[in-house]
Amino acid sequence: MTEATGGIEMDEDSSGTIKKFMFVNRKAPYGTIYALESLEVVLISAAFDQDVSLAFIDDGVYQLKKGQATKAIDMKNFSPTYRALEGYDIEKLYVEKESMDERGLSEEDLIVDVQVMSRAEMADMMDEQDVVLSF
Amino acid sequence: MNFGIMINEGPYNHQASDTAYLFAKAAIEKGHKVDRVFFYHDGVYNATKLTQPPQDDRHIVNRWKNLATEHGVDLVVCVAAAMRRGIVDDNLSPGFRISGLGQLVESGIQSDRLVVFGD
Numbered sequence: 114m115t116e117a118t119g120g121i122e123m124d125e126d127s128s129g130t131i132k133k134f135m136f137v138n139r140k141a142p143y144g145t146i147y148a149l150e151s152l153e154v155v156l157i158s159a160a161f162d163q164d165v166s167l168a169f170i171d172d173g174v175y176q177l178k179k180g181q182a183t184k185a186i187d188m189k190n191f192s193p194t195y196r197a198l199e200g201y202d203i204e205k206l207y208v209e210k211e212s213m214d215e216r217g218l219s220e221e222d223l224i225v226d227v228q229v230m231s232r233a234e235m236a237d238m239m240d241e242q243d244v245v246l247s248f
Numbered sequence: 249m250n251f252g253i254m255i256n257e258g259p260y261n262h263q264a265s266d267t268a269y270l271f272a273k274a275a276i277e278k279g280h281k282v283d284r285v286f287f288y289h290d291g292v293y294n295a296t297k298l299t300q301p302p303q304d305d306r307h308i309v310n311r312w313k314n315l316a317t318e319h320g321v322d323l324v325v326c327v328a329a330a331m332r333r334g335i336v337d338d339n340l341s342p343g344f345r346i347s348g349l350g351q352l353v354e355s356g357i358q359s360d361r362l363v364v365f366g367d
Binding site: 119120121130132134146147150153154157158160161163243244245246247248 | 254256288289327328329347348349350351352353354356357358362364366367
């Protein structure tokens with residue numbers, strides 16, 4: 114099994130098609146494993162040359178919060194991985210404004226550069242996708 | 249239409265696997281194809297052969313196994329999620345196979361629709 118492609122031998126069939134993949138992150142980074150395991154899929158998807166974007170809505174916006182200190186809950190702080198996404202050519206990070214507002218967050222609180230958009234714009238963005246994976 | 253399915257929750261605890269199964273069955277009965285079901289997060293618990301529900305309850309694991317046998321559905325369990333949760337080849341139910349997350353991305357590329365069942 115090839116590590117980078119998660120068990121797929123790259124061949125003509127899967128290398129030709131480019132689809133718009135959106136990973137929708139809705140949960141807080143700790144408390145459940147959804148955020149961490151979502152990030153694992155995102156990293157694998159980079160090997161498939163797809164048009165990948167990440168959306169952060171609801172408590173998912175906390176995943177990008179600066180200054181995560183996780184030592185006391187014995188969890189690894191995986192937030193630096195969001196900064197590394199650029200190196201995988203994953204640069205489309207969309208954050209919903211209403212979700213940030215509801216939680217008293219602003220763009221300055223986030224560890225990466227993102228595109229902030231309204232709930233309505235986010236809905237339009239989702240509508241354009243071929244594949245939406247919700248975590 | 250050709251469907252890919254993703255299941256993100258464990259059996260019995262959550263309805264995701266039940267709904268996904270009923271969806272897959274209905275789709276196949278209508279003449280659609282379900283190429284692959286990918287089990288992720290706690291969804292990997294749908295694949296353990298150690299599952300023993302009470303006799304008057306549905307057997308979720310065997311139901312998936314039978315769907316795979318009868319309709320050639322590829323049941324794939326994520327290796328990373330499985331290893332975290334103690335699902336290995338020794339306790340893997342027949343009809344399932346363990347592989348990588350690339351199988352999920354591939355399913356997204358190759359199917360007409362990828363349908364996610366989870367919380």
